[in-house]
Amino acid sequence: MQKFKLFFAACAVLLSGMVMAATEPQVTVPANAEPAVAALKTAAAKASGLVLPPTAKLDKVASDELFGWYEDVDGAKYLVYIWEKPATVYSLNIAEKQKLLPGRESMTILPGGRSKGKLKITDAVKVVKLNPGLVNAATLEKGMVLGCFLPTEIVHDSQNNATVESGTLPGWGEGLRGLWQSTGIYDLIRQTTCDFSQTWILGLGRLLMMFVALVLIYLAIVKEFEPLLLLPIGFGALLANIPLAGISGPDGIQGMIYNVGIESGVFPLLIFMGVGAMTDFGPLLANPKTALLGGAAQFGIFSALLGALLLTMAIPGIDFHFKEAASIGIIGGADGPTSIYLTSKLSPKLLGAVAVAAYSYMALVPIIQPPIMKLFTTKAERQIKMSQLRHVGKLEKICFPLLITLLCAFLLPDAAPLIGMLMFGNLMRECGVVERLNQTAQNALINIVTIFLGLAVGSKLSADQFLSLQTLGILVLGAIAFSIGTAAGVIFAKIMNVFSKEKINPLIGAAGVSAVPMAARVANKVGLEANPQNFLLMHAMGPNVAGVIGSAVAAGVLLNMLKAL
Structure with missing residues (x-):
């Protein structure tokens, strides 16, 4: 009977420990302390x-x-x-x-x-x-x-030999209460109910973001929407929202990856080097005027920038300053690495939402672009056949990255990191004497960096940073920017046809957004629907790769204009 009494007493202590809120001792501030x-x-x-x-x-x-x-x-x-x-x-x-x-x-x-x-x-x-x-x-x-x-002027962790810190172990009740309070369940309940109007994001919000993370993983695995990025981003978001773990904090693995790779700007630049190693600029060199289409498609970037500022004036609760508006606008270029690079420099707190929006809309290119392309073109325009592209020699392909790098260095140094790494990767591809480096850049290196990039971006999808009206504004503005960029490319191609003897199929203007090579494939697919004999893929690759350069240049312009603010 005595044992049963002891057992019930221990249970009572445990239950009281679980429900007992820690009382806060009182303190007074001395009369001569400053200020107020x-x-x-x-x-x-x-x-x-x-x-x-x-x-x-x-x-x-x-x-x-x-x-x-x-x-x-x-x-x-x-x-x-x-x-x-x-x-x-x-x-x-x-x-x-x-x-x-x-x-x-x-x-x-x-x-x-x-x-x-x-x-x-x-x-x-x-x-x-x-x-x-x-x-x-x-x-x-x-x-x-x-x-x-x-x-502390000097920091070290040396200790005296054979020293043991004295202390007493906590009682069973206190120990079990501490164990309960160290669980994620307790922390979610405590932070949700502490001051619901202010702290629900830290409790219930984490569960919502875990659901969002699972949705991203589902889209990556089942729907195959940009799986190379959405899978690590989704899993990174799942890790970042685990209560008490601190994985995305400054001492956690995600926090350290972010500081090393994203905050420094290294990961996007390495991605750009890999993209350069995989990109053939031959179609652009064979038909240089298509570079204008790549520039026209960047119109969506600046329209979204203005849209973000308008939202700030029109909707209470949304407050985008110039740097944040620029970070949102770059989504319109449909270039993930450029979006991450610019946002990490101008507005790091928006990185998660901007990256998810950029890569989501890149994955949705086959869904978003065709209706816009058909809306702004007639069937006759979609049936326009373009002459075969000329052969581009090796010397041209080698000189191109060198000339672009020098041009960027003299005219827009702020874009030099992005353009320089892109062109260095392309030079390794075209020179033909460093095939091992070329293969490493476009395979092993870019794959490794992509893993860490996704995990680092996922660390910014914590509930306190993502669940806000601003995130909804970012997603809406990103879709608008991408749509405007697509429409601007198509419209500019039609304008070029007014002044050009050799007609351009306006569909390739939609490939001016830098989603390589998805946008070019979509242009080719829509062209084949209008005319089964009309193959536009190589023609569309010209504005497509020009869009990569265009988005990097736009990022450099925005960085130059806003870095002093």
């Missing part, structure tokens, strides 16, 4: 568990309008939230006793009346103590002391 003493005292109830010493003084140089950086006489520093409106903690990436290097991402917060932002501490510090109330989904009030940090 009265406001800090009012917020003392929220500033739980950590006291600002009376001797701490505000370091005005290190502080800003969001955070106060207080320094005590013993050298310890205290981080205090001083913004007038409360903030929601979206992610916390530091822990007590952790040593932080300069620039380490510490947390992501959404202050009232401001955009979401990441906090980075620019000094080398050791985390002495964190406020117990500083957790994911917590609300920061003005005056809340977030943590105590100790500046």
Whole structure:
């Protein structure tokens, strides 16, 4: 009987641990602390568990309008939230006793009346103590002391020999409660119910994004929509939304891949080198005027840019500044690597939505383009036969990437990284003396980079970054930009026919978007429907590869115009 009593007592302790919310101790901010003493005292109830010493003084140089950086006489520093409106903690990436290097991402917060932002501490510090109330989904009030940090000039992990830290193991009830609180289920429930209007994205939102990730994986495997990218992006999104795992955080595998490959711009450039190694510019050289069609199709980029700015003015809750509008507009070029490269430079927080939109619309080329092509052309125009292309010599193919690189270097240096890597890959293909390098660039290297690129992009599909009105605006504007780019190419081809003796089939104008070679295949297919003897594939490849160059040039122009903002 005594054993049964002990068993039921243990169960009661366990259940009480599961449902018991952690109580927050009270703290007061000393009267001589700066700034806004009265406001800090009012917020003392929220500033739980950590006291600002009376001797701490505000370091005005290190502080800003969001955070106060207080320094005590013993050298310890205290981080205090001083913004007038409360903030929601979206992610916390530091822990007590952790040593932080300069620039380490510490947390992501959404202050009232401001955009979401990441906090980075620019000094080398050791985390002495964190406020117990500083957790994911917590609300920061003005005056809340977030943590105590100790500046460290030297960081090492050497320890004395034969030393063992003393301590006591937690009791069964506390241990089981800790085990329950470390599960993803508990975290999803806690973050959903903490402050539903503000934190549901961190709980229920993760489940929604897991569903989105599974949809992307389904489209990749079953529907075969851009499987080489959508599969790793989808699985990366699944990993990024696992609660408590921190896989997409600065110390997680996805976070590290993102910092190395996307933030630095390396992955898109390596992809461009592989694309260059796979691209034959012969059709463009054989009929140079088709390059104009590749340029005309980039009209969709700038129309989407203007559309994003109009949405900002027209719809409350959508706020795109110039850099974000440019990142959205580049979707109209239907060029995944270029979209990722430009967005990572101008607006990294939109990377997930922009990349998914770009690759989704590239996969939907056979569905989106034919109705637009038929709408803007007559059957007679679709039946136009084009003369066979001339032979392009090896010398021309070797000189072309060299001349384009030099031209770009002198006229638009900001596009040189993209154009340079594209042309280097093409030079390896055409010179004929480095076949091993050529095969590596267009096979092994591009495949490896594609895997890591997808996982890194997937890390930006976390619920707190993707679930917003802005994402819906990005998807809509991306579709509009792609459609306008297709229509602009077709219309410009018709205009060229007015002034040209040798007629151009307007269908190849739709191939000016840089979805290689899908857009060229679609143009050929629609042409064959109108005339079974009309083979347009090689003719359409000219504007198609010109579109790759055109989208890179457009990205360079936008980067040059907006990098100073």
